[in-house]
Amino acid sequence: MLGNMRLKDKVAIVTGGASGIGFAIAAKFASEGAKVVIIDITGDKAEEAAERIRKSGGEAIAFQGDVSSRGRVEEIISEVLRRYGKIDILVNNVGIYRGKSFWEEPLEFWELLFKVNVLGIVIPSQVVVKHMMERRSGVIINISSKAAVVGEPGHAAYSASKGAVLSLTRAMAVELAPYNIRVNAICPGPTETPLLFAVTDEDERKRMASRCILGRLAKPEDIAGAALYLASDEASYVTGQALIVDGGMTITAVERF
Numbered sequence: 092m093l094g095n096m097r098l099k100d101k102v103a104i105v106t107g108g109a110s111g112i113g114f115a116i117a118a119k120f121a122s123e124g125a126k127v128v129i130i131d132i133t134g135d136k137a138e139e140a141a142e143r144i145r146k147s148g149g150e151a152i153a154f155q156g157d158v159s160s161r162g163r164v165e166e167i168i169s170e171v172l173r174r175y176g177k178i179d180i181l182v183n184n185v186g187i188y189r190g191k192s193f194w195e196e197p198l199e200f201w202e203l204l205f206k207v208n209v210l211g212i213v214i215p216s217q218v219v220v221k222h223m224m225e226r227r228s229g230v231i232i233n234i235s236s237k238a239a240v241v242g243e244p245g246h247a248a249y250s251a252s253k254g255a256v257l258s259l260t261r262a263m264a265v266e267l268a269p270y271n272i273r274v275n276a277i278c279p280g281p282t283e284t285p286l287l288f289a290v291t292d293e294d295e296r297k298r299m300a301s302r303c304i305l306g307r308l309a310k311p312e313d314i315a316g317a318a319l320y321l322a323s324d325e326a327s328y329v330t331g332q333a334l335i336v337d338g339g340m341t342i343t344a345v346e347r348f
């Protein structure tokens with residue numbers, strides 16, 4: 092299943108790469124010739140994901156680790172650098188979801204969502220950019236959400252954490268541009284992953300699909316295609332942007348007709 096080798100010999104880290112969107116990105120990058128490093132809190136699933144990629148002819152290794160734990164992230168990045176000597180691409184894909192009405196969302200939600208969804212990007216990025224700045228080369232992709240750009244009921248803390256990811260992306264892009272490091276974000280709409288299936292039933296997913304002008308929810312591979320574009324040299328003049336990949340959900344107020 093090898094592609095056009097648009098990422099030949101690039102070393103790419105994908106956080107949360109054991110499942111859903113992260114796995115699709117890891118598999119796509121490997122099929123384009125990248126050496127992929129999966130970091131995921133679930134060690135067994137991460138190892139299985141890397142094994143699936145290797146079985147399809149790609150190169151992938153896995154590390155168990157929590158991206159909001161600086162010590163563990165530093166250990167993993169040192170090991171990756173010892174093994175491959177460089178890191179070209181960092182995809183900050185980890186994100187968790189909790190949702191209640193705004194007035195009911197407990198402080199613990201807010202703390203957890205900002206810890207994982209925001210610091211879980213800050214920490215790997217701070218560790219990896221030191222190396223990228225020395226090499227004066229690198230690409231970072233942060234996974235935000237459509238919830239960052241439109242108001243939605245039932246998950247203010249999640250939306251706010253994903254909005255913070257967009258501000259962070261712009262700040263990082265400005266500060267890292269002098270080092271030839273591009274930083275962009277992707278805002279997926281509802282995507283058929285274990286996360287979405289855990290928090291919606293079939294009727295809800297049908298309703299969501301009817302609000303996408305393309306008439307269906309995203310597959311993880313749809314998001315991986317956008318990540319490949321942003322990671323590749325084809326996006327060499329693109330930085331500080333948020334690419335909304337949502338089947339047109341956010342550009343219309345009407346259901347599909």
Ligand SMILES: NC(=O)c1ccc[n+]([C@@H]2O[C@H](COP(=O)([O-])OP(=O)(O)OC[C@H]3O[C@@H](n4cnc5c(N)ncnc54)[C@H](O)[C@@H]3O)[C@@H](O)[C@H]2O)c1
Pocket residue numbers: 106107108109110111112113130131132133156157158159184185186187188207211234235236237278279280281282283284285286287
């Ligand atoms: N699925 C959707 O509809 C959707 C829509 C918009 C944005 N997103 C975003 O896309 C990203 C991926 O979501 P998904 O749907 O593929 O989720 P998922 O739950 O299927 O996968 C997330 C992965 O991250 C791992 N993970 C969770 N916390 C971690 C931590 N602290 N450290 C390391 N690994 C951790 C999980 O083990 C899992 O393998 C998230 O940032 C999510 O917010 C998803």
